[in-house]
Amino acid sequence: MENFIRYSIFVHVLAGCTALITGLISILLRNNVKRHKKAGIIYFYAMTVVFVTATYVSVYKQNIFLLCVAFFTYYACLTAYRALKLKRLHLDQKPGIIDWSIEVFFGLMHVSFLAFAILLLKKGHTEVGIVSLVFGVFGLRGNYVTIHRLCGKSKHKNYWLLAHIGGMLGSYIGAITAFFVNNNARWIHLPEIVAWLGPTALITPLIIFELRKYKKEG
Numbered sequence: 001m002e003n004f005i006r007y008s009i010f011v012h013v014l015a016g017c018t019a020l021i022t023g024l025i026s027i028l029l030r031n032n033v034k035r036h037k038k039a040g041i042i043y044f045y046a047m048t049v050v051f052v053t054a055t056y057v058s059v060y061k062q063n064i065f066l067l068c069v070a071f072f073t074y075y076a077c078l079t080a081y082r083a084l085k086l087k088r089l090h091l092d093q094k095p096g097i098i099d100w101s102i103e104v105f106f107g108l109m110h111v112s113f114l115a116f117a118i119l120l121l122k123k124g125h126t127e128v129g130i131v132s133l134v135f136g137v138f139g140l141r142g143n144y145v146t147i148h149r150l151c152g153k154s155k156h157k158n159y160w161l162l163a164h165i166g167g168m169l170g171s172y173i174g175a176i177t178a179f180f181v182n183n184n185a186r187w188i189h190l191p192e193i194v195a196w197l198g199p200t201a202l203i204t205p206l207i208i209f210e211l212r213k214y215k216k217e218g
Helices: 002-028 033-061 064-083 097-122 126-150 159-188 192-217
Strands: none
Touching: 002 033, 002 159, 033 064, 033 159, 064 097, 064 126, 064 159, 097 126, 126 159, 159 192
């Protein structure tokens, strides 16, 4: 089992590096549709590998932070990817079974994070409990927003593009944050608060800028 976990971690790191690189390329080439799409597809599949490997490695090592980040980040990535397939929800298009399955599965996981957070906080494990609570709350908010869109209740005509931009950039923030937090003590050596909040502080303004720009167009 230890060898399997060791190989899984190697695959996880390789896929994570691929995601970080292709994610950055996708952001830089966002106005070049053809190249952006190619980099984005690689990013999505790399994140899929990251999610799968992170899930069972985190369970094996009992790492709640890695588990929460894995689910939260991949949910954002997956719904952003599916948004490109759902451009006519305001007309006659209906979400597929896969879309509702995603909401049910990840919604249950987000509820589980909340329940686990309450249990941890009651036992005095404040730090880990707060981590689980935050991811659970924000995860459920993501479920609400996505279900609202799937029901065709979005105000903007380019809702699919807004969901794609917000989800992909949000997942990239999660990927970078996980990278910094997990490697900070080894060789990055940033102040802890910078490792946790730095990626959010850097990329959130880009999300706001892009969403405002396309909301005006839609």
